[in-house]
Amino acid sequence: MGSTDANSMLWSIFIVCVVLLMLPLLMPVFIILFLILVAHHSLKKSSDTIVMKRAPEVSLKELSQYKPESKPYVTCDGSALSSIRFAKIGIASEKETPARTMIQVFQQAVNRHGDKVALRIERPVPPLGSNKQWPPALPLSQWKCWTFQEYYDDCFAAACSLVQIGVAQHDSVCVFGFNAPEWHISQNAAIMAGAKIAGIYPSDTPQQLHFKIKHSGATVVVVENFGKLEKLRTAIKMGLPKLKAVVIWDGQCTDSIEGLRCYNWKQFMDLGKEIDRSRLTNLWNEIQPGHCCALVYTSGTTGNPKAVMISHDNILFEANLVCHTLSKYSTVNQKAEEERILSFLPLSHVAGMMVDITLPMAQTSEGPGWTCTFFARPYDLKVGAIGDRLRAVKPTVFLGVPRVWEKVAEKVKAVGASKPFPLRAFSGWCKRKLLAHQMNCQMGGSGKKYFGHELADMVLGKARGALGLDKCKFGFTGAAPITVDTLEYFGSLGIQINEIYGMSECTGAVTCSVDSGHIWGSCGWALPGVELKVLRTDLEGNVECPKARDLMHPSEEEQGELCYRGRNIMMGYLANPDLGQEHVNLIRKKTSDAVDGEGWLHSGDKGCMDKRGMFRITGRYKELIIGAGGENIAPVPIEDNVKTLCPGISNIIMIGNMRKYNVALVTLKAKGATGENAGTDKLDGAALTISKGIETISAAKKDPECIKIITQAIIDTNNNGSCCPSNASKIQKFTILPHDLSIEGGELTPTLKTKRAVVDKKYTQIIDLMYTTKSRDSYVPFISK
Numbered sequence: 001m002g003s004t005d006a007n008s009m010l011w012s013i014f015i016v017c018v019v020l021l022m023l024p025l026l027m028p029v030f031i032i033l034f035l036i037l038v039a040h041h042s043l044k045k046s047s048d049t050i051v052m053k054r055a056p057e058v059s060l061k062e063l064s065q066y067k068p069e070s071k072p073y074v075t076c077d078g079s080a081l082s083s084i085r086f087a088k089i090g091i092a093s094e095k096e097t098p099a100r101t102m103i104q105v106f107q108q109a110v111n112r113h114g115d116k117v118a119l120r121i122e123r124p125v126p127p128l129g130s131n132k133q134w135p136p137a138l139p140l141s142q143w144k145c146w147t148f149q150e151y152y153d154d155c156f157a158a159a160c161s162l163v164q165i166g167v168a169q170h171d172s173v174c175v176f177g178f179n180a181p182e183w184h185i186s187q188n189a190a191i192m193a194g195a196k197i198a199g200i201y202p203s204d205t206p207q208q209l210h211f212k213i214k215h216s217g218a219t220v221v222v223v224e225n226f227g228k229l230e231k232l233r234t235a236i237k238m239g240l241p242k243l244k245a246v247v248i249w250d251g252q253c254t255d256s257i258e259g260l261r262c263y264n265w266k267q268f269m270d271l272g273k274e275i276d277r278s279r280l281t282n283l284w285n286e287i288q289p290g291h292c293c294a295l296v297y298t299s300g301t302t303g304n305p306k307a308v309m310i311s312h313d314n315i316l317f318e319a320n321l322v323c324h325t326l327s328k329y330s331t332v333n334q335k336a337e338e339e340r341i342l343s344f345l346p347l348s349h350v351a352g353m354m355v356d357i358t359l360p361m362a363q364t365s366e367g368p369g370w371t372c373t374f375f376a377r378p379y380d381l382k383v384g385a386i387g388d389r390l391r392a393v394k395p396t397v398f399l400g401v402p403r404v405w406e407k408v409a410e411k412v413k414a415v416g417a418s419k420p421f422p423l424r425a426f427s428g429w430c431k432r433k434l435l436a437h438q439m440n441c442q443m444g445g446s447g448k449k450y451f452g453h454e455l456a457d458m459v460l461g462k463a464r465g466a467l468g469l470d471k472c473k474f475g476f477t478g479a480a481p482i483t484v485d486t487l488e489y490f491g492s493l494g495i496q497i498n499e500i501y502g503m504s505e506c507t508g509a510v511t512c513s514v515d516s517g518h519i520w521g522s523c524g525w526a527l528p529g530v531e532l533k534v535l536r537t538d539l540e541g542n543v544e545c546p547k548a549r550d551l552m553h554p555s556e557e558e559q560g561e562l563c564y565r566g567r568n569i570m571m572g573y574l575a576n577p578d579l580g581q582e583h584v585n586l587i588r589k590k591t592s593d594a595v596d597g598e599g600w601l602h603s604g605d606k607g608c609m610d611k612r613g614m615f616r617i618t619g620r621y622k623e624l625i626i627g628a629g630g631e632n633i634a635p636v637p638i639e640d641n642v643k644t645l646c647p648g649i650s651n652i653i654m655i656g657n658m659r660k661y662n663v664a665l666v667t668l669k670a671k672g673a674t675g676e677n678a679g680t681d682k683l684d685g686a687a688l689t690i691s692k693g694i695e696t697i698s699a700a701k702k703d704p705e706c707i708k709i710i711t712q713a714i715i716d717t718n719n720n721g722s723c724c725p726s727n728a729s730k731i732q733k734f735t736i737l738p739h740d741l742s743i744e745g746g747e748l749t750p751t752l753k754t755k756r757a758v759v760d761k762k763y764t765q766i767i768d769l770m771y772t773t774k775s776r777d778s779y780v781p782f783i784s785k
Contacts, residue, residue: 047449048440048446048447048448048449049331049437049440049441049447049449049515049516050331050447050516051440051441051442051443051444051445051446051447051516051517052329052443052444052516052517053443053444053612054443054444054611054612054613055443055517055525055526055612055613055614056329056525056528056613057613058090058526058528058529059089059090061087061088061089061090062087062088062089062090062091062092062093062528062529063087063092063529063530063531063565063566064085064086064087064092064529064531064565064566064567065085065086065087065088066085066565066598066599070083070085071597073569073595073599074570074571074572074591074592074594074595075309075571075572075591076572076573076574076575076584076587076588076591077575078170078172078196078217078292078309078574078576079169079170079291079292080292080571081288081290081291082290082291082292082311082313082571083290084099084289084290084313084567085566085567085599086567087529090528090529091320091321091324091528091529092317092528092529092530092566092567097316097317097320097321097529097567099289099290099312099313100289100312100313100316101191101284101287101288101289101293101312101316102188102191102293102312102315102316102358102361103191103192103284103287105316105361105362105365106152106155106188106361106365107152108365109148109361109362109364109365109370110148110149110152112364112365112367112370113148113364113367113370114147114148114149114152115147115148115149116147116148116338116364116370116372117145117146117147117148117338117372118145118146118147118148118150118151118360118364118370118371118372118373119145119146119151119181119184119372119373119375120140120143120144120145120372120373120374120375121143121144121145121180121181121374121375122137122138122142122143122144122375122377123143123144125377125378126138126377128379128383132383134377134379134380134383134385134388136388137388137389137391137392138392140392143374144181146181148364148370151181151184151185154185154269155184155185155188155189155192156189156192156277156280157269157272157273158185158186158188158189158268158269158272159188159189159190159192159193159272159280160271160272160273160275160277160279160280161189161268161269161270161271161272162189162190162193162195162220162272163193163272163275163279163280163283164271164272164274164275165219165220165244165245165261165271166219166244167190167193167195167219167220167244168194168195168219169193169194169195169283169286169287170194170195170196170291170292171193171194171195171196171217171218171219172190172195172196172197172198172216172217172218172219172295173186173189173190173193173195173196173197173198173218173219173220173221173222174198174199174200174212174213174216174218174220174221174222175187175197175198175199175200175221175222175223175347175348176200176202176204176209176221176222176223176224176228176231176232177202177222177223177224177225177228177249177250178202178224178378179343179344179345179346179347179352179356179375179376180224180249180250180375181375182222182224182249182250182265183222183347184347184356184357184373186222186247187199187294187347187353187357188357191293191294191312192280192284193280193283194283194284194286194287194291195219196216196292196293196294196295196309197293197294197295198212198213198216198218198294198295198297198307199295199296199297199346199347199348199349199353200212200213200297200348201297201346201348201349201750202224202228202346202348202750203676203743203744203750204231204750205231206231206232206234206235206238207235207238208305209231209232209234209235210234210235210238210239210240211304211305212297212305212307213235213240213243214239214240214242214576214578214579215304215307215574215576215579216295216307216574216576217242217576217578218240218242218243219242219243219244219245220243220244220245220246220247221243221245221246221247222246222247222248222249223246223247223248223249224248224249224250225248225249225250225251226248226251226253228248229246229248229251229253229257232246232257233257233258236257236258236260237258242578243260244260244261245260245261245262245263246260246261246262246263247262247263247264247265247268248262248263248264248265249264249265250265251264252264287312288312289311289312289313289316290311290312290313291311291312292309292310292311292571292574293310293311293312293315294309294310294315294353295307295308295309295310295574296308296310296348296349296350296353296504297348298504306573306574306587306590307573307574308350308504308505308570308573308574309570309571309572309573309574310350310507310570310571311571313567314507314567314568314569314570314571315354315358315507316358316362317507317529317566317567317568318354318358318506318507318508318509318568319354319358319359319361319362319363320362320366321527321528321529321530321568322354322359322508322509322512322527323359323362323363323366324528325512325514325527325528326474326514329514329516329517330473330474330514330515330516331514331515331516332473332474332515334368334369335368335369336367336368336369337369338369338370338371338372338396339360339363339369339370339371339372339396339397339473340371340372340374340393340394340395340396340397340471341355341356341359341360341371341372341373341374341395341396341397341398342374342375342376342389342390342393342395342398343356343373343374343375343376344375344376344380344381344386344389345399345401346750346751348750349479349504349750349751350502350503350504350507350508351399351478351479351508351751354507354508355397355399356373357373359371360372360373371397374389374392374393374395376389377389381404381674381675381676382674382676382677383674384407384411384674386404386407386408387408387411387467387468389468390467390468390469391466391467391468392468393468394468394469394470394471394472395468395469395471395472396471396472396473396474397472397473397474397476398469398472398474398475398476399476399477399478400475400476400477401477401478401479401480401751401752402477402479402480402481402482402483402486403480403675403752405477405482405486405490405497406482406483406486407674408467409486409489409490410669410684410685410686411685412463412466412467412493413489413685413686414685426459427459427460429452429456430455430456430459430460431456431460431492431493432492433450433452433453433455433456433457434453434456434457434460434491434492434493434494435488435491435492436450437449437450437453438488438491438492438494438496439491441496441515441516441518442518442519442520443517443518443519443612443614444612456494457494460492460493460494461494463493464493464494464495467493469495472495474498475490475495475496475497475498476497476498476499476500477497477498477499477500478499478500478501478502478509479751479752479753480751480752480753481617481636481640482497482499483640483643483644484520484521484644485644485647487520487521488520491520496515496518498512498513498514498515498518498524499511499513499518499522499523499524500512500513500523500524501523501524501615501617503603504570505569505570505594505601505603506530506564506566506568506569506570506601507568507569507570508568509527510526510527510530510532510564510566510568511523511524511525511526511527511532511615512524512525512527513525519551519614521551521552521616522551522614522615522616523607523615523616523617524614524615525613525614525615526564526613526615529566529567530564530565530566530568531564531565531566532562532563532564532609532615533562533563533564533600533609534558534559534560534561534562534563534607534608534609534615535560535561535563535600536560536561537561541598542563542596542598542600544560545557545558545559545560545608545609546558547608547609547610547611548608548609548610548611548616549610549611550610551608551610551612551614551616552616552722553722554608554616554618558608559606559607559608559618560606560607560608561602561603561604561605561606561607561621562603562605562606562607562615562617563600563601563602563603564600564601564603565598565599565600565601569595569599569601570595570601572591572595573587573590573591573594574587575587575588575591604620604621604622605617605619605620605621606618606619606620606621606624606634607619617636618634618637619634619635619636619637620634620636623635623636623756625654625655625656625657625662626657626658627656627658627659627661627662627728628658628659628660629728631726631728631729633654633656633662633728633729634729635653635654635662635756637722637723637724638654638717638723638724638729638731639652639653639654639664640723641717641720641723641724642664642713642714642717642731645712645713645716645717646690646709646710646713647685647686648668648669648683648685648686648687648688648689648690649666649667649668649669649687649710649713650667650668650669650670650673650687650740650741651665651666651667651740651741651754652664652665652666652667652734653665653741653754653756653759654731655756655759655760655767657760659771660771661728661730661732661733662728662729662730662731662732663731663732663733663734663735663767663770663771664714664731664733664734664735665734665735665737665759665763665766665767666710666734666735666736666737667736667737667739667740667741668683668687668690668697668700668736668740669683669684669685669686669687669740670682670683670684670687670697670739670740671683671684672684673740673742674742675742675743675748675752676742676743676744677742677743677744678739678740678741678742678744678745679739679740679742681696681697681698681738681739682695682696682697683695683696683697683700687700690705690706690709690710691703691705691706691709692705694706697736697738697739698738700736701736701738701781701782702781707736707779710734710736710779711734711778711779714731714734714778717731718730718731732778733770733771733773733778733779733780734770734778734779734780735766735770735779735780735781735782736779736781736782737763737782738782738784741754741759745762746758746762747759747762765783766780766782766783769783
């Protein structure tokens with residue numbers, strides 16, 4: 001054999017060896033190429049989605065009738081009977097939504113699906129281990145459950161016990177603790193006894209607890225555990241003359257607490273066994289749909305919270321409205337099967353009360369299926385374990401505030417970034433396919449799906465399964481603005497998050513988006529039967545603003561206050577005469593300020609509506625910054641844009657009221673930050689990518705690269721006319737706070753809204769420094785007291 005042949009053979013052997021060695025690495029590439037070829041050439045084009053061209057139109061006959069002879073439209077009396085303003089036809093009419101009580105709807109749910117499971121919870125709750133490690137979820141077969149019949153029977157027994165204690169019609173019962181079946185039972189028991197339920201946020205201080213118990217006139221307080229009991233003890237020492245008894249559902253207590261009778265849950269449930277059932281059922285003849293059955297305390301940013309009075313009809317009309325809208329306008333075919341909800345948002349908030357307690361009852365009473373409420377563990381949000389509960393429950397309906405959705409997205413992105421390049425490339429291709437379809441599904445779009453959509457959906461179905469959202473029919477967000485960035489990311493996973501908008505004073509939602517009718521960045525369209533307008537007040541009264549030609553860039557003339565009327569509007573704010581005439585006068589004024597002489601509830605939100613009937617919030621009047629020159633500056637769009645450009649930022653709060661320019665306080669995403677607490681000094685998620693090698697907030701505050709990137713995000717936002725329309729709107733200086741904002745720190749409300757006034761006052765020293773420093777640098781290092 002010649003040398004040439006020998007060399008050729010050696011080269012051939014070498015190439016074969018290299019190919020064999022590289023084969024394991026090249027296999028993913030071959031597989032991906034094959035799948036892409038299959039997607040483009042073998043898969044049939046799937047049917048496109050039908051998309052709304054505009055919001056559903058509602059005639060005047062379908063709206064509640066506000067006649068002068070039916071005044072007053074509001075009251076501050078907790079025992080008042082409010083009139084019900086029916087529409088002539090449609091969902092708000094007496095024919096389609098008759099006036100009923102919560103008790104009647106509960107009974108209807110039991111008659112229809114009494115043998116189906118209504119509540120499920122892990123009992124006992126698996127405790128946290130060392131280093132805040134949580135045990136895996138129990139198999140669903142090991143969760144404690146209540147059927148609708150058992151749920152109703154326990155509520156009835158608890159109502160008898162409340163009557164035995166001495167709870168009378170129009171009294172109040174307060175519940176203080178994390179979400180649990182006992183919370184639900186206590187609420188329904190209070191309503192069955194003719195009383196009002198008044199929820200307390202789990203994070204409330206003894207001072208806040210004392211005010212709410214005293215203001216609501218509560219005769220019984222139901223608490224979760226010993227920790228809550230100790231807070232209550234402090235509140236009782238401040239003086240609660242109407243309080244008759246205390247109940248604890250997860251623990252024991254002595255016979256009395258500060259002189260008041262104290263019962264554990266079993267003692268409480270046994271207390272009313274000897275009461276004649278007719279004593280309670282006869283009372284139901286006195287309970288009317290127009291009576292108040294719930295007090296929702298606003299998570300106000302200043303002063304004492306107001307108690308929103310909500311009637312049976314308010315609650316049930318709102319619930320029926322949401323069920324009707326999802327059934328009529330959703331792309332999902334509803335079946336006679338179990339719907340699943342994960343309860344973790346505060347039940348003292350209107351969203352928690354409606355989604356976790358009222359809607360399951362209303363949906364089960366009407367069918368075709370039934371709804372089961374599953375409970376998260378009390379520590380899930382604090383330690384970031386909510387994903388485990390989602391995977392265990394696989395909810396079909398999921399409502400998360402923006403912060404929850406953002407946290408989920410961060411974890412998914414972190415997992416994806418750790419995958420090998422070929423898998424990341426293929427995943428990116430799949431995401432682009434699904435995102436392209438989701439972009440086409442916005443209102444007025446084609447709904448078009450492209451070749452490869454089915455394959456991409458199948459592949460990313462694994463990702464949805466890993467999130468526990470593969471069975472989710474309805475994903476919602478509310479309570480605060482959510483960035484379009486977050487909506488797009490979930491859209492690329494095949495999850496459409498629909499925005500809803502409303503407030504406690506309208507019993508939840510007044511606008512809604514659905515898969516077939518939404519626009520990212522819009523809060524949706526007015527729910528049927530609800531009258532919603534963009535109004536300005538002048539010398540002649542309420543004047544409707546012209547419709548916006550461009551929803552995302554409305555002119556000042558096209559913007560006004562979002563105002564609404566309908567059967568879901570509150571009875572009014574509760575005034576307690578025991579707190580004095582000055583208090584009563586103040587609450588009457590606040591009620592008349594909220595609901596005007598024409599029945600319009602003034603939201604305080606600035607916004608617009610376009611010709612398609614879609615609404616968008618552009619700011620909040622109470623949060624508008626009034627510059628030194630009198631300019632009205634909406635901070636939220638500016639803050640959101642900065643966060644979009646620099647995803648490592650957790651919060652940015654603009655300050656500038658009556659100042660010569662605006663400054664900003666920036667917080668970075670930190671490990672352990674949940675909203676309830678501020679977390680640690682260690683950076684987390686996207687904050688770790690701002691500057692290479694920087695892993696703590698302390699280091700980031702001094703790092704030139706980190707400061708440069710945040711500065712550039714602010715500069716780019718200042719130059720973006722769509723969110724920063726004038727020089728007066730620009731941020732001139734900023735600082736980085738040493739920790740994130742939190743409920744514990746007092747900077748966030750229990751629903752995770754920023755308390756701008758509190759932040760302004762709390763960080764006065766650094767804010768003043770930003771205004772007095774002579775340095776031309778936009779960054780001013782944080783200096784603690």
